[in-house]
Structures are given as structure tokens and as C-alpha cells.
Amino acid sequence: MISSDPFRQHAEHLRQWRSRFVCRSVNREAYLANMPWPVLTRETNNPSRTTTWTHVLSSLLKCICVSCGHHRRSRAFIESLLPVSPRMSRPTCLPLIAVIVAGNVCFLQPSVCASATIDVYYAPEDHPIDRVVSLYARATRYIYVSVYGLTAPSVVKALVEAKHRGVDVRVITDRERLNDPKQQSAVKTLRLAGVPIRINRHEALMHLKQVVIDDAINASGSANHTTSGNRYNDERLDVITDARLTAKARDKFLTMWNDRERFVVWTE
Structure with a gap:
């Protein structure tokens, strides 16, 4: 039955x-x-x-x-x-x-994806570079910056303070962009604080706007580290909290950093 x-x-x-x-x-x-x-x-x-x-x-x-x-x-x-x-x-x-x-x-493996977050900020309304500065203030191990334009005083100050805290701060920027007196002044300030600077020696631009922090966060988008990129231009910044994607961004930075053919130490 x-x-x-x-x-x-x-x-x-x-x-x-x-x-x-x-x-x-x-x-x-x-x-x-x-x-x-x-x-x-x-x-x-x-x-x-x-x-x-x-x-x-x-x-x-x-x-x-x-x-x-x-x-x-x-x-x-x-x-x-x-x-x-x-x-x-x-x-x-x-x-x-x-x-x-x-x-x-x-x-x-839902645990990997469940912890990943992407926060999107737009300029001028969200002041994206202010978000980056707050990330610099919380860094404890390293900050790897590869950015085309770097002139914002708040960014320079945050990177210098991080260096003084013992954070490994490194910067890659564009060779031609250093013709701008504001950028040259900002980069000199960083170098005097002990931050190593590398620039591209190849003919193309180093046009990345990427930040990698502590194997946990990476930020990228269209916004340069400039006052215009923070307050006036139409820009976007994505802050990604994900270990796998951050590791990929870190590896890209270190590949560029160690490429002696394409990138050299800035000494001016």
C-alpha cells in the first residue's frame, strides 16, 4: 500500500x-x-x-x-x-x-563573493578623492598608487602621514605629467618624505588611476588625484573590497614597479 x-x-x-x-x-x-x-x-x-x-x-x-x-x-x-x-x-x-x-x-564558494563590495562615487557630488584620502588614513601595511595626475594637497598630506606611520608607500606616475609645476611640487614633497617615485620611460602614457591598499581594497576609475578630479570634473571612482581582485591589482602594480625597461626611478 x-x-x-x-x-x-x-x-x-x-x-x-x-x-x-x-x-x-x-x-x-x-x-x-x-x-x-x-x-x-x-x-x-x-x-x-x-x-x-x-x-x-x-x-x-x-x-x-x-x-x-x-x-x-x-x-x-x-x-x-x-x-x-x-x-x-x-x-x-x-x-x-x-x-x-x-x-x-x-x-x-559563496563566502568569497559574499564579502566583496563595490562602492561607486561620482564627482563632483561625492568628492571621490576625499574617499581615497580616508582610505589612506586607515592603511596599516602598504599603499601602492599608480596615478596620472597627482596634485591634490590632501592626497599628498595623507600619503606623507602614512609613510611616517611606517606604511610602505610607493607611487608610479606619468613622465610627461611631471611637466606640470603643481605635480612636480607634489611629487617632490613625497620624495622628501621618503616615498619612492617611479615614472614611465616608454612613449605611451602611464594613464592608470589605481590605488591598492593592504591586500584588501583597491580603487580605480577616471578620477585623478587632483582638486579638479574631486570637485569639478565629471568623474567616477570604484572602491572594491575583495581580496582576489585586490591581489590582481597589487600584482599589476608590482609588475610595473619591477619593470626596469619601462619604468625608472624619478630623481629630479
Whole structure:
């Protein structure tokens, strides 16, 4: 007798079909014709290699459960997750293996994406450079600045103060932009405070407006570190709090910093 509870009915129905599935004597054609759900098949020399959604979903749930953990790169552990049914072929399981290998996907590691934030500020209404100055004031380890225009007194002051706190402050700026007396004065002030400065030696512009702070925050956009970029121009600044994206921005800065062919120490 089958219970009126729909969940129990489904469980009983599933049990019956599973028992039919693992039975080697079942007639394949009749079995497929009476299946209440889709069947995945892989045509091989062995026609018995038929995989139902039941096996796929059960294995997929196992994969998702472990894909966020430290086991996801263990081949032996992955192999142990594969279904042991004689009708389950290894080629059919390849999508399940891919799920584990791709364990860095956001929906498998929600903790990584859940902590990421992007705050967007527009000039002139949001005074984006003031936001950057507040980030400089909270830095404890390092501040890596690659910016085309750097003349705002508030920025220079914040970077000097950070240097005095023991923060590793480095600046990359554009060679041609240093023809501006205001920028030259600002950069000299930073250098006198002990902040190392590098400039591009290649013919193109060093046109980045990027800040990287403490492996936690990176900021970029259209706004230069200038009074105009803060109060008058139409500009945008994105402040991104995400370890992975910040690491990428940090690596880009350090690649430029260590590239002796394209960037040199400013000594004027």
C-alpha cells in the first residue's frame, strides 16, 4: 500500500525505479520506455552504460558539498565520489569532475563573493578623492598608487602621514605629467618624505588611476588625484573590497614597479 503523503510516494517510487535500474536482467528498451524522468545515455560498445538523473544529481550534490573544502584538489578523493553503479561510465562522470575542479566558482564558494563590495562615487557630488584620502588614513601595511595626475594637497598630506606611520608607500606616475609645476611640487614633497617615485620611460602614457591598499581594497576609475578630479570634473571612482581582485591589482602594480625597461626611478 502506498501512502497518501506525496513525499513518501515519491520516495517509494524512486526506490522501485532504482531497484529496477540496478537489476542486470531488466529489459533495456522497456526500461527506458517506462522511465518517469529523462535518461542520460552515452553510446559505447556496452549498451548497459546508462546513467539516470538520480545518479547524476546524487553525485553532483556530493561534489558541491566538497568543492568548497580542502579535498577538492585531491584526485583520490574525487575518484571516491564517482558512482559505483556498473551502468555508470567514467566519461559520463566528466562533468561532475569538472564541477569539483572549478571549485573557485562563486556559487560554490559563496563566502568569497559574499564579502566583496563595490562602492561607486561620482564627482563632483561625492568628492571621490576625499574617499581615497580616508582610505589612506586607515592603511596599516602598504599603499601602492599608480596615478596620472597627482596634485591634490590632501592626497599628498595623507600619503606623507602614512609613510611616517611606517606604511610602505610607493607611487608610479606619468613622465610627461611631471611637466606640470603643481605635480612636480607634489611629487617632490613625497620624495622628501621618503616615498619612492617611479615614472614611465616608454612613449605611451602611464594613464592608470589605481590605488591598492593592504591586500584588501583597491580603487580605480577616471578620477585623478587632483582638486579638479574631486570637485569639478565629471568623474567616477570604484572602491572594491575583495581580496582576489585586490591581489590582481597589487600584482599589476608590482609588475610595473619591477619593470626596469619601462619604468625608472624619478630623481629630479
